[in-house]
Amino acid sequence: xxxxxxxxxxxxxxxxxxxxxxxxxxxxxxxxxxxxxxxxxxxxxxxxxxxxxxxxxxxxxxxxxxxxxxxxxxxxxxxxxxxxxxxxxxxxxxxxxxxxxxxxxxxxxxxxx
Amino acid sequence: xxxxxxxxxxxxxxxxxxxxxxxxxxxxxxxxxxxxxxxxxxxxxxxxxxxxxxxxxxxxxxxxxxxxxxxxxxxxxxxxxxxxxxxxxxxxxxxxxxxxxxxxxxxxxxxxxx
Numbered sequence: 001x002x003x004x005x006x007x008x009x010x011x012x013x014x015x016x017x018x019x020x021x022x023x024x025x026x027x028x029x030x031x032x033x034x035x036x037x038x039x040x041x042x043x044x045x046x047x048x049x050x051x052x053x054x055x056x057x058x059x060x061x062x063x064x065x066x067x068x069x070x071x072x073x074x075x076x077x078x079x080x081x082x083x084x085x086x087x088x089x090x091x092x093x094x095x096x097x098x099x100x101x102x103x104x105x106x107x108x109x110x111x112x113x
Numbered sequence: 114x115x116x117x118x119x120x121x122x123x124x125x126x127x128x129x130x131x132x133x134x135x136x137x138x139x140x141x142x143x144x145x146x147x148x149x150x151x152x153x154x155x156x157x158x159x160x161x162x163x164x165x166x167x168x169x170x171x172x173x174x175x176x177x178x179x180x181x182x183x184x185x186x187x188x189x190x191x192x193x194x195x196x197x198x199x200x201x202x203x204x205x206x207x208x209x210x211x212x213x214x215x216x217x218x219x220x221x222x223x224x225x226x227x
Contacts, residue, residue: 032213043117044156044203046215089156093213100146100169101216103156 002027004092006104014112017080021107023073023090030092033066033073034101039086047088048075080111116140117219119204124224126194133180134189134222136204144168144207145187146216147179151200159202162187163209194226 003026011019023033034049050057050066050073057064063076077084087108093101120135138145147159161169165181176198178190191198201223205216 034215036216036218043220044205044216044218046217049215051213095213100158100161100171102158105155 002030002092002094002102004090004102004104006088006090006107008107009105010108010110012110012112013080015081017111018076018078019080019109021075021077021088021090021109023075023104025071025073025092025102027092027094028071029094030071031095032093032101033064034091034093035064035075036089036091036103037086038089038106044089077109080109082111082113085109085111115220117204117206117217119202119219119222121222122220124222126224126226128194128196128226130194131190131192132194132224134191134202134204134224136187136189136219138185138204138206138217138219140206140208140217141185142206142208142217143184144209144211145181145185146205146207147187147189148203148205148218149200150203150221156203159189160187191224196226199224199226 007022031052036044037047038044061078065074087106090104091101117138144163146161149157159172160179176192180188201221203221204219207214
């Protein structure tokens, strides 16, 4: 089945820095890639997504890049703030049917003021 | 206001007992899911329901039984609880059963089995 790997597993940065979270998947049939953020003790919240017919998507301080050939995604967060401290999850799902999304193990981001 | 309500937030249970985790969503979504998150494993898919029908079950054990009494409810009954069942259980929903739409998650029920 699909496997989703995230690197690094954790990041610690100073406020204002930019960070890059990498995600790779194995199943070429995956077409939809939503990302979620989970603050300590809270629910997962959708933050950005991309479909396999796109290469780039940007919203505010988030930029998501997608490379279909290498089956790789990267989430770039600029001008980080302490409020960005959370675990970030990449997920991948296939087209239609009963395919449920597969999640990565998450990347823990800590932003120090 | 939370759009997906999970109850209780914390739950301590004795090995061998039975518990029901409650989930209600007020988003008008037609699909609901259960996921499990523990320190040992990443977010694990358990069940998906669409229009109150079971669509997918990836839970090996029959001790886990989803129950959908209403379209916006998907409770999770766990019987013969074991310490390994200790985890945070998340309910989620989406507009349709198509996985190509983002999910809205509940805040989770943290279960500790002693």
